[in-house]
Structure formats: C-alpha cells, structure tokens
Amino acid sequence: MVSTATRLVLLRHGQSQWNLENRFTGWFDVDLTKKGIEEASEAGKLLAAADIRPDVVHTSLQTRSIATANLALAPLDRLWVPVRRSWRLNERHYGSLTGLNKEETIAQHGAHQVHLWRRSYSTAPPEMPPDHPYDPNNDMRYASVPKDLLPRSECLADVVERLIPYWEGPLAQDLRQSKTVLVTAHGNSLRALVKHLEAIPDDEISDLEIPTGAPLVYELGANLEPAKSLPLADRYLS
Numbered sequence: 001m002v003s004t005a006t007r008l009v010l011l012r013h014g015q016s017q018w019n020l021e022n023r024f025t026g027w028f029d030v031d032l033t034k035k036g037i038e039e040a041s042e043a044g045k046l047l048a049a050a051d052i053r054p055d056v057v058h059t060s061l062q063t064r065s066i067a068t069a070n071l072a073l074a075p076l077d078r079l080w081v082p083v084r085r086s087w088r089l090n091e092r093h094y095g096s097l098t099g100l101n102k103e104e105t106i107a108q109h110g111a112h113q114v115h116l117w118r119r120s121y122s123t124a125p126p127e128m129p130p131d132h133p134y135d136p137n138n139d140m141r142y143a144s145v146p147k148d149l150l151p152r153s154e155c156l157a158d159v160v161e162r163l164i165p166y167w168e169g170p171l172a173q174d175l176r177q178s179k180t181v182l183v184t185a186h187g188n189s190l191r192a193l194v195k196h197l198e199a200i201p202d203d204e205i206s207d208l209e210i211p212t213g214a215p216l217v218y219e220l221g222a223n224l225e226p227a228k229s230l231p232l233a234d235r236y237l238s
Helices: 033-047 063-076 102-109 111-119 156-175 187-198 202-207
Strands: 006-012 055-060 084-085 179-187 216-220
Touching: 006 033, 006 156, 033 063, 033 179, 033 202, 033 216, 055 063, 055 156, 063 179, 084 111, 102 111, 156 179, 187 216
Parallel strands: 006 179, 055 084, 055 179
Antiparallel strands: 006 216
C-alpha cells in the first residue's frame, strides 16, 4: 500500500539537437541544445518552488534523458539521490526513419503516411536495416539487453508493451515505499506511461503531446492510480 501523498513526476528531456533540426531521433543518442539545457534547469527550479524533492530518479539509457535528470536535480540539491536507468524508458525506435528530416520525409511519402508512422497507436515505421548508419543495437549500453528484445522499429503499442514491466517492477517498487519518484524520459515513452495511468483509449492517444522540460506531477493512490481526476494540463507545473 502507498500513501496518497506518493508523487510521480514525469519530465520529458529538454530540447535535443535533432529536435531543433526536426529529425526523427528515436534510439539515436544526441545531446541537449542550449535551449534544452535551460529547459531542464528551469524544470528543477519549478520543482524546488513547489517543494517537490525526488527521493529517487529513473532515466532511460539515452544521454538527453540522463543530462536532463542531472540538470533538474541540481537546483534541488538532489544530485546525490539514487538513480535507476533502463532501456525500457528509451524513446520509441523510429526504424529506418531515424535521422531523416520530418518535412523531407513528408515530401517523399506524403503527410498521411508520415502521420500514421508518427502518431498512430499501432503502425510502426519500416524496420531499420542492420547496415543503417544510426543502428544502435551494437551500442555498448545495450550489451546486457537480450538481442531478441532490441527493436528495429516500434509503434506506440510496442513502447507500451516494453514499458509496462518496468512500471510494474522498479517504478512500482519505489512508489510503494511512498517515495517521490522523478522519471526523466522521452516524448513517446512518457506518452505510453500517461496512456496507462489515464486509461486513454487507443484511438485517442494520437492527440497527446508531452512538451519538453515541463514537469508533469501525479499524486498516486493506494493502487498507484491517480488520486485525483484532473485535466492533463492541470498536472503541469508552471
């Protein structure tokens, strides 16, 4: 059982270099821009002003997520708290679209097809071939992940499937100890988590957008469900 004071804070990483360049990023590892650094630091200041101080942090294995966590923790004097990292919090894998400019991809494949690849729940982009220049599967950070679990492309349904075991495992374990838990992750891994928390239907999830650098705060009840029913916009700190 958990206290109704148990807090879960979701934070999408600050603007990345490929966000700025309007490229499909996915599992490719890029760093934050100057604006992204400022967004992450400002998120920490918002948490400090609200007196929300994480006891533990969960990040993906991607640099932009890790850097955002550190930048957000600094204004809180919380760089010392335990950190857990998992590939299950990684961004959605964009397959062979990785590295492509989004506008150029629309020009080549049409707006409707690209919208399906980007926003539909169950349509994945074409798989990334093994010789793709941005193939992350040989990256040392994934050496401990079974090869059959490493994706070559994902739709949002795939992200939900790989994220739920982490939600039910390490995240739930920390939350059940009445800890304030900060998760710094990515647009689609956080969309998957919000979908689960809010029970958003598959056909409505395409409209959900998680902004960069904006802390999204949940008070959770005994069964790790949102303690209050609120519009999502009212959960953001500002």
